Amino acid sequence: MLLLMLVAIASLGLCSRAGAQPLCRVRTVRTGKALKDGHQTPRNVLYSSSVTTRLIKHPCKKNLALFLGRQLFFTAENFEGSLSPLSIPPSMQVGKPEVTSAHFADLSLLLVVNKKVYVYNIKKRIWTASTGIKHPVSHISGDNCCYGMHFICSDMSKYVFAYSHGDKISEANVYFSYNWGYTFVKYRILQGQALPVGSLGGVFNLYSLSQIGVLLINQQKAKFKYSDYPLNHSFGLPFDYNSTLDVIIAPGQKGILIFWSEKSLLVSRNSGQLVFPVQVQEKPATLYPSVFDAGITIHAVAANENELAVLTREDNVYYGSLGILTNFIVKLPHQNIWSQQAAMMFSALGILEIVTPIPDSEFPAFDFLKCLVNIQAVLMDPQLKVDVCKVEVLEGDFDNKMYTIDMNSKLELTAVMIPRPGTSPVPLAMVSNPHSLGLNVFNQEVDYTYDGNTKHRLKISLKQQQLWGRADPNFTSSIKKPTMSTITVDIANKEISCVDLQPLTALISIGCDLKKKIVVQKEISACYKGYLDPVALQDNYSYVIEKEAYDRSFRGQRATKDLLVHYPYEKLGCPLLIHYDRPWKPVVELWREGKFQEVVNAEYVMLEVNGLFTYTYSLTADSAMCNSQPQNWTTIRGKARGRPFAWDRENYMSCHQYIKDSPLRWPNVPYQIMGGPTDNKIIFDQRNGIYVFLISIVDPYYSYCHLTTIFSVYVYGAFPLPFSWPEITIFLLMSSILLSVWLAYMIPKQLHTEEGRRLRGYWVSLRNRCRRSCEYFQCRH
Ligand SMILES: *[C@@H]1O[C@H](CO)[C@@H](O)[C@H](O)[C@H]1NC(C)=O
Ligand SMILES: *[C@@H]1O[C@H](CO)[C@@H](O)[C@H](O)[C@H]1NC(C)=O
Ligand SMILES: *[C@@H]1O[C@H](CO)[C@@H](O)[C@H](O)[C@H]1NC(C)=O
Numbered sequence: 001m002l003l004l005m006l007v008a009i010a011s012l013g014l015c016s017r018a019g020a021q022p023l024c025r026v027r028t029v030r031t032g033k034a035l036k037d038g039h040q041t042p043r044n045v046l047y048s049s050s051v052t053t054r055l056i057k058h059p060c061k062k063n064l065a066l067f068l069g070r071q072l073f074f075t076a077e078n079f080e081g082s083l084s085p086l087s088i089p090p091s092m093q094v095g096k097p098e099v100t101s102a103h104f105a106d107l108s109l110l111l112v113v114n115k116k117v118y119v120y121n122i123k124k125r126i127w128t129a130s131t132g133i134k135h136p137v138s139h140i141s142g143d144n145c146c147y148g149m150h151f152i153c154s155d156m157s158k159y160v161f162a163y164s165h166g167d168k169i170s171e172a173n174v175y176f177s178y179n180w181g182y183t184f185v186k187y188r189i190l191q192g193q194a195l196p197v198g199s200l201g202g203v204f205n206l207y208s209l210s211q212i213g214v215l216l217i218n219q220q221k222a223k224f225k226y227s228d229y230p231l232n233h234s235f236g237l238p239f240d241y242n243s244t245l246d247v248i249i250a251p252g253q254k255g256i257l258i259f260w261s262e263k264s265l266l267v268s269r270n271s272g273q274l275v276f277p278v279q280v281q282e283k284p285a286t287l288y289p290s291v292f293d294a295g296i297t298i299h300a301v302a303a304n305e306n307e308l309a310v311l312t313r314e315d316n317v318y319y320g321s322l323g324i325l326t327n328f329i330v331k332l333p334h335q336n337i338w339s340q341q342a343a344m345m346f347s348a349l350g351i352l353e354i355v356t357p358i359p360d361s362e363f364p365a366f367d368f369l370k371c372l373v374n375i376q377a378v379l380m381d382p383q384l385k386v387d388v389c390k391v392e393v394l395e396g397d398f399d400n401k402m403y404t405i406d407m408n409s410k411l412e413l414t415a416v417m418i419p420r421p422g423t424s425p426v427p428l429a430m431v432s433n434p435h436s437l438g439l440n441v442f443n444q445e446v447d448y449t450y451d452g453n454t455k456h457r458l459k460i461s462l463k464q465q466q467l468w469g470r471a472d473p474n475f476t477s478s479i480k481k482p483t484m485s486t487i488t489v490d491i492a493n494k495e496i497s498c499v500d501l502q503p504l505t506a507l508i509s510i511g512c513d514l515k516k517k518i519v520v521q522k523e524i525s526a527c528y529k530g531y532l533d534p535v536a537l538q539d540n541y542s543y544v545i546e547k548e549a550y551d552r553s554f555r556g557q558r559a560t561k562d563l564l565v566h567y568p569y570e571k572l573g574c575p576l577l578i579h580y581d582r583p584w585k586p587v588v589e590l591w592r593e594g595k596f597q598e599v600v601n602a603e604y605v606m607l608e609v610n611g612l613f614t615y616t617y618s619l620t621a622d623s624a625m626c627n628s629q630p631q632n633w634t635t636i637r638g639k640a641r642g643r644p645f646a647w648d649r650e651n652y653m654s655c656h657q658y659i660k661d662s663p664l665r666w667p668n669v670p671y672q673i674m675g676g677p678t679d680n681k682i683i684f685d686q687r688n689g690i691y692v693f694l695i696s697i698v699d700p701y702y703s704y705c706h707l708t709t710i711f712s713v714y715v716y717g718a719f720p721l722p723f724s725w726p727e728i729t730i731f732l733l734m735s736s737i738l739l740s741v742w743l744a745y746m747i748p749k750q751l752h753t754e755e756g757r758r759l760r761g762y763w764v765s766l767r768n769r770c771r772r773s774c775e776y777f778q779c780r781h
Contacts, residue, residue: 023317023335023378024354024371031081033363044087046072046097046113052246052262053300055343055355058104059251060146062347064122066102066109067357069341073366074109076122078347079355082365092118092127101139105180106157110140117162119181130162132184135173137162140181141204143249147402147507152484156253161187161203165244169216172200189214190225193232202247206271208255208432210483213272217241224272229478230435231273239266239275252305252505253486255432256322260301265291265310267327270432278308278320279328284385287328302344302352306502307375309352311337311344319352319375323503324428324490330386332378337371350375350499376499389498390425391491392453393418398487399504405437406513406703407479410463415489415504417456418449426492429460433485435477436510438465462487464510480649480700482511512705513592518600518697519709520576521587526714527574534574541567543690550611554637565610567690567712575690575712583618583681585674586711588695600707602699603654603676605647607633609692609710614685617674622667624678626655629662632672645694648706652698673698686718 048054048068058064067073071085088094094113101112109120115136119128142160145153160177162184167173169189176187189195189203189212201215201222212227213236222245224236243261250256255271268275280294281287288294297313303322310318310329315338320329342356354371379386396415405411417427431437442459449455466479477483490503527534545563552559578584588600608615621630631653640646653659656677674680676699690712697707 023333023337024373026337026369026371028358028367028369029080029082030360030367033082033360033365044090044094044097045085046088046099046111048072048099052298053341053343054102054246055300055302055345056102056104057302057304057345057347059144059304061104061107064104065345066104067343067355068099068102069343069357071357071366072099072102072111073357074120079353079368079370082360082363082367083357084365088113088118089127092129094118103140103142103160103181104144104157105142105160106144106154108180108182110142110160110181112137112140112162115164117181117184128182130177130181130184132177132186133162133175134186136164137173137175138165139163139202141202141247141249142181143205143207143253144251145207145253145507146251147253147400150402150404150509152509152511153402153507156205156207159205160184161205163200163203165200165202166217167200169198169200169214170195174200174203190227190232193225196225201241201245204247204249204257204272206249206255207484208253208486209271210433210436210477210481210485211271215247215272228481236268236273237275240264240277246301248301248303250303250305250322253432253484253507254305254488254505255486256303258301258303258308260298262297262299262313263292265298265301265329267308267322269322269324276327280318281328281330283331299338300342300344302346304346304349305505307346307350307499309344309346311342311354313338317344317352317354317373319379319496321494321496321498323494324430324488325493326496328496330379330384330496332373332375333381333383335371347372349502376497379497379499386497387495388420389495389501390420390423391417391494391498391501392420394427394489394491394501394504396458396489396504398506400506402507402509404509404511404513405462405464406511406516406705407464407701408467408703409513410461410467411508413460413462413487413506415458415460417458417491418453419456421451421453425494427456427458427489428492429458429487429489431462431485431487431508433477433483434465436465436483437485437487437508438463438468439487440468458489460487460489462508482509482704484509484511510704512703514705515593516597516703516705516707517591517709518695518707519589519591520695520711521589521599522573522576522711523587524577525574526577526716529577531577531714531716532574537567537569537574541569543567545610545612545689549614549687550608551613552611554607554611554633556613556634559611563610565690565692572692572710572712575714578684578713578715580684580686580688580715580718583683585679585681586693586695588675588697590707600697600702601675602697602702603652603673604695604697604699605633605673606682606693606695607645607647609645609694612691614687615682615691616685617670617672618681618683619671619678620668621655621664621671624655624671624673624680626664626667626671627657628655628659629664629666630655630669630671630673632669645696645708647698648696648708649698649700649702649704650706652700675699684715684718688714688716688718690714 053069056066063078073083074086096114103110107122117130140162145156147153160181162175174187175184177184198216198218201217204213206213213224221238222241223238245259248258257268259266265278266275277290299313300311302309308320317332318329347353352373356369357366398413429441431439440461444457445454446457485508488503488505526532547559547562551557590597636647692712
């Protein structure tokens with residue numbers, strides 16, 4: 001193999017035609033090239049047969065991008081180097097190397113090649129064929145989240161759909177991956193719903209709405225059908241679908257979807273519920289209602305979180321904002337840049353790059369013609385007659401961050417807007433998922449800036465929709481299920497020239513706040529009272545549970561032999577001290593980030609982890625006022641195959657509501673749920689010893705977290721005998737006094753008889769025996 005390295009060359013060229021305002025500066029990227037002697041057979045070089053080009057940029061890893069045209073190019077440096085066309089190793093045996101769809105799933109590049117899915121691991125540079133897909137597929141879809149390292153955000157990239165575009169809905173084969181596309185399982189779309197007629201236009205995980213959306217096509221119209229409540233009973237509004245539309249999920253989880261083909265361009269700002277054609281401004285004051293009406297042919301489309309750009313076959317670039325209430329694209333000054341292989345991407349905010357690969361007759365690696373458009377500068381062209389931006393500042397420290405709202409908590413954010421003097425733009429805040437997240441905004445004109453502008457402070461308050469207490473039940477999603485939403489603060493009818501003034505967005509997880517913990521209050525520990533020795537407990541302490549008292553299978557049956565249990569002191573510390581005779585319930589506290597929050601009043605359940613069953617509950621199903629048969633550890637265990645502790649908010653059902661399948665048939669069974677509306681307590685058997693309890697909050701409306709903890713108690717006072725030594729001493733003393741009185745009366749009468757002499761001998765021996773045992777008691781006590 002001949003390897004030839006060339007010194008890096010990057011040539012710069014200016015390309016502006018006389019008289020016209022240049023759109024961009026064109027330069028050629030040409031760097032160190034490796035010549036390989038036919039090592040790569042043409043069979044393996046990937047290609048796309050689409051007449052349009054696509055440039056897929058990784059939304060989080062800004063330098064990763066894939067060019068999809070007559071050849072494919074994968075870059076890890078934003079096309080700042082010459083590249084050989086992407087090929088797939090012969091060992092993958094793809095057959096025809098035609099690519100129909102591509103997607104970045106974190107650090108995996110997924111391609112549909114010849115109707116099968118392949119994964120390229122970017123870090124390890126390894127190709128893998130996906131497993132689990134049994135039918136040919138044409139498309140893959142997924143999303144990436146760039147709001148930080150929280151698992152809810154990073155997990156998004158793991159989920160990928162694969163499907164065949166155009167399949168009949170009723171027969172569609174859809175697959176789902178939980179691991180960046182390495183393995184897929186069959187996925188039933190719209191489970192539990194009647195399948196509508198039509199063909200499949202796509203399946204998308206719409207995180208901004210916490211729904212899976214299925215695009216249905218029927219007779220030149222398309223509409224979305226959603227998976228989950230409350231949207232499962234309705235469709236999105238239909239829109240025209242005349243030719244296969246490519247769907248771009250704009251980054252940022254704001255619910256922006258872009259649909260395009262050569263002759264149409266549509267945008268939705270609410271995950272497909274409403275889809276509108278994008279209007280086209282050819283000249284100032286000439287606005288066409290759609291791409292079709294403007295008579296243009298789209299060649300490539302680029303989008304980032306807030307911006308949209310279009311390159312047409314007619315060799316023009318159009319630019320638009322994806323902001324709230326703006327829905328048009330403006331034609332930018334002309335420059336010859338179009339070619340069959342030209343593609344586009346936003347490399348930064350307001351920076352558009354038109355990238356064209358150019359073959360090199362001597363080397364297999366292609367060079368790239370790059371044309372960099374500074375949108376803000378171009379829009380300043382007076383001929384475009386673009387209005388100046390009315391806003392000078394829009395700021396909020398929540399921008400691009402992620403927050404969690406658990407049940408019963410709220411979030412307050414602040415944004416600041418400073419308008420241009422003499423104008424009064426309207427700030428707007430919007431949530432992408434109004435079914436779960438409620439929003440209140442207070443606009444305060446707080447003070448003035450140094451140049452006399454009013455400074456507006458927006459106070460934004462976010463809560464679960466249900467907790468505002470004004471939500472329509474048809475409007476709110478199931479509160480039990482964690483959901484997600486974004487909040488965006490923008491300016492209504494913002495001028496297209498506000499390129500540098502981008503909306504503020506934060507991702508809100510309406511779910512478990514991982515910083516929450518529960519702790520059982522320990523008033524008196526068994527060590528403090530001297531019942532247990534902390535030194536001994538720390539020294540690999542173990543204790544024996546007698547076979548009559550426990551069952552490792554948690555069925556309440558006696559075991560066959562005693563159990564030696566190690567006491568994990570490091571985890572549990574000293575046990576809580578409880579008198580066996582006192583009905584008891586723990587005081588459960590909620591803590592967050594090491595700070596006490598409140599005493600938990602929600603319902604919870606408890607289980608002794610070693611299987612001890614020598615305790616019961618003070619209430620029965622009947623006295624707990626159940627309307628249906630309450631769940632118990634036995635019924636839960638029966639359903640949770642092998643997981644003995646799996647009673648939580650997901651499977652808990654309150655017996656206080658009427659459940660049709662489970663009428664109250666055994667009213668006398670112990671009621672095993674504590675806390676909440678009842679005053680249920682634990683009643684211990686007459687047995688002293690250590691109990692290690694697992695406690696699990698089961699109330700589904702307390703928190704999205706599975707709040708559990710383990711703690712220990714020491715039950716005392718039950719054995720030996722329920723009375724103490726002083727009482728025995730008094731009893732014996734009293735008996736002997738009475739006996740002496742009786743004897744003092746009887747003996748003088750009886751001493752002279754034969755019987756009397758025998759009795760005297762007995763009395764002497766009794767006195768001696770009593771003295772011995774009393775001395776014994778004295779020394780023990
Ligand atoms: C929508 O979901 C709710 C709750 O999950 C369910 O009760 C209802 O039957 C579903 N509706 C349809 C049309 O599937
Ligand atoms: C702790 O005790 C158990 C049995 O009682 C024994 O098997 C184990 O080796 C002990 N560990 C230590 C660190 O002494
Ligand atoms: C658990 O509940 C079932 C009925 O749902 C009942 O038959 C059973 O006796 C209960 N078990 C206990 C230990 O209370």
